[in-house]
Amino acid sequence: MTRLTAFSALLATSALVVTLQANGGAQPPARNSGVSDRCGTFSIDLDLFLGSVTLYELDDEGWAYVDPARKIRAVTGVAEGVNVAAIDSPSNHDSHDLDFHLVVDPGQDDVLSVQTSDYIGVEWETGIRPDEKHGDGAAPTFPKWMWPADGDRVWAEGNWVFDCGHPVDGLFKTEIHPPRAFASMRDQAAPLPGTGLTPVPVTRTDLYIHGRGGFGVQQLNCGTGIIFDDNPDNCGQSSPPADQSYKTTPIAADYTFDVCLPPRPAHAVFSHDVQDGPRNSVTVAPLVTLTPAAGACATAPGFDHTTMMRVTVPLAGTGTPPTAVYARHILAGWVAAPPTPLAQRRVTVRSTNLTEDHDLDPGAGELSFWWVNVNRAATGWLRLSDFATGNMNDYDDETGFGDGEMQFSQASVDFYLREGQDITVRSRGYEQDCYDAFGGFNHRFNLLLYGICAVDVQNQGSSDELSKGNLTLAADAAGPVTMAASDFDMRLAVDHLPLGLEDTAYLSTGVACAPAGEVALVGEPLTCTTRVDNAGPGLPRDVVARTTVDPGPATAVVTAASWTVRAPWGTGPHACDTFGADVFCRNVIPPVVAAAPAVATVTATPTAPGRLTVRASVSTTSTDPQAADDAAVTTVEVFLPVALDVLPDDPANVVNLGRRTVTIAVRSTAAFDATTIDPASVCFGDPDTPAERACGDTHGRGHLEDVDRDGRRDLLLHVDTAATGLDLTDTRACLSGRTALGLGVYGCDAVVVK
Secondary structure (H helix, E strand, O other): OEEEHHHHHHOOHHHEEEEEEOOOOOOOOOOOOOOOOOOOOEEEEEEEEOOOEEEEEEEOEEEEOOOHHEEEEEEEEEEEEEEEEEOOOOOOOOEEEEEEEEEEOOOOOHHHOOEEEEEEEEEEOOOOOOOOOOOOOOOOOOOOOHHHOOOOEEEEEEEEEEEOOOOOOOOEEEEEEEEEEEEEEEEEEEEEOOOOOOOOEEEEEEEEEEEOOOOOHHHHHHHHHEEEEEEHHHOOOOOOOOHHHHHOOOOOEEEEEEEEEEOOOOOOEEEEEEEEEEOOOOOOOOEEEEEOOOOOOHHHHOOOOOOOEEEEOOOOOOOOOOOOOEEEEEEEEOOOOOOOOOOOOOEEEEEEOOOOOOOOOOHHHHHOOOEEEOOOOOEEEHHHHOOOOOOHHHOOOOOOOOOOEEOOOOEEEEOOOOOOOOOOEEEEEEEEOOOOOOOOOOOOOOHHHHHHHHHOHHHOOOOOOOOOOEEEEOOOOOEEEEEEOOOEEEEEEEEEEOOOOEEEEEEEEEEEEEOOOOOOOOOOOEEEEEEEEEEEEEOOEEEEEEEEEEOOOOOOEEEEEEEEEEEEEEEEEEEEEEEEEEEEEEEEOOOOOOOOOEEEEEEEEEOOOOOEEEEEEEEOOOEEEEHOOOOOEEEEEEEEEEEEOOOOOOOOOOOOOOEEEEEEEOOOOOOOOHHHOHHHHHHEEOOOOOHHEEEEEOOOOOOOOOOOOOOOOEEEEEEEEHHEEEEEEEOOEEEEEEEEOEEEEEEEEEEOOO
């Protein structure tokens, strides 16, 4: 039995003693039934000389684990009704909760109670005390940069409890209250590594892990009885215990959750960026991997249904204390410029006209707990008192002596919009009186205070919630707009911000060709690469890399073409379009990063000898300020292949290094007359190092004779053996030369060197 001291003192003059009697049980509840034997009641008893009479019985104002053997649960879904609670009991809170319904993804029904349909409540104390009229407070437990917006995907892991204080027909709803790990995932647009200044569709994930959750954690660890105890902050003990871990939830565990990605554009490569969040004190990096899409990521509209991102935070065994803060911003998406540049917007709260301050005139409302959310902004929650030019804690409405007007300075957020996205602005707040006005959160159960605040005479009681404001703006909305609610009008402005360098890219190209062997040969593949570099500052749209193999005098036939991007943004190969000697590689993505160009590769087969000209160019529908380096040209000499016969009289082609000369023959064929070769131009020998070959005939001239008896004269040469550069490891020898008309010839033959 716990005596409510303050209430007893209040009633002492009537010689009545009121007591509270806990009637909680200890049997585990049936999972998902909504039935709890741990959620107790307390009674208001009248102690008389002949016995005790129960005047009234109330439900506990606390929480109980759904399953003590499984205290921590994780759940994913979509947030709705995000709000800072207007009324939170000072007996079991350090500050007001940020709470919302999490509409769970399919397959998680076991976390729900039968009291609700498809959602579980999520509540985490903000840490903003009633006397902290600006900012996040001195010791935020769940800061507003982490608060989700309605419609955000959310992953939450934490204490899985029944809300004992609000049963319906004897059934209790389940909650994650408070979480210890939380991720808000928003469909936004922002630059990524590889896109430079160009914003692209991203999923922004704000990740927060922290073991302080407010007084509710103490109550869970110490039992609901501490709410009515004289020493609630000491876990029911007269002096603080040496071990105060009862005030926290351990966080040294491993966490894994999945992030749905924007739809993947053609040819795009994945990119992500991880940055520390505010007050981060843990250096362990999150592990980011790609995995096949599953669950909502594979079915819900607006996501890539093939791939999702998995985030793992390995804190198990690290000794990370529960008072540490793990805070990260993770942006993830694809390196691919949108079809049209994404628009940039600014939403500004200019002023409000208050028609009802929820305080009895001539009093003014205490409205420092008033927030505005813009769902497309990176950090979307604004606390209006941080921007007010007047005192939000003494804000009178337009009735009576006030004019209801309040101006705001720099209450704005800038953001990019995905194509077709609208903007939703939400206003959430309440007037602070009664609970917040009478001493704040002191963890003392005062039934008189509860009674006064519940009556709410002329708005002097319960902390009254302002009417909710919701305004959805089309993507092209501009100028002044007004959010109208029953308690206020909020005047906003939507500005279209001009684009800077988001759609500008300095592109350059170069082209080089490489034969399969030492020289380019008629009938042998020739590979040409067109390199597209992007010096930024943005990612260009509709990039086309064109490669043209010009005819004359040499000609070639294109046989294959594709483009790739080198590591670390590796993608491809992707097919290119070929029209005769023209190759068009479309939708090429050259990331904004050094040493990782896009490369178009063209394979062509020369059909005639001579100089082959290969031209390259790159184009984009984005702004490229310097067009001079968007084109390049190279030439390749194509040689005729010839039939070389080393030592025509020796089928084994044994080259004896001890002999003075080696005899070689270039045979004539139906397609080539070897007698047109200039003997002085011929070099023969080492297959790998042309400079080591012997050049010219030792006699100063060649010999024309039908070596192979086919009726055609061949070119017979005698070459200085010592000058050929051949050594014992060589298995072939090669010859190069020119015809009288200057066309190159080239051929090789197998040899045995002794």
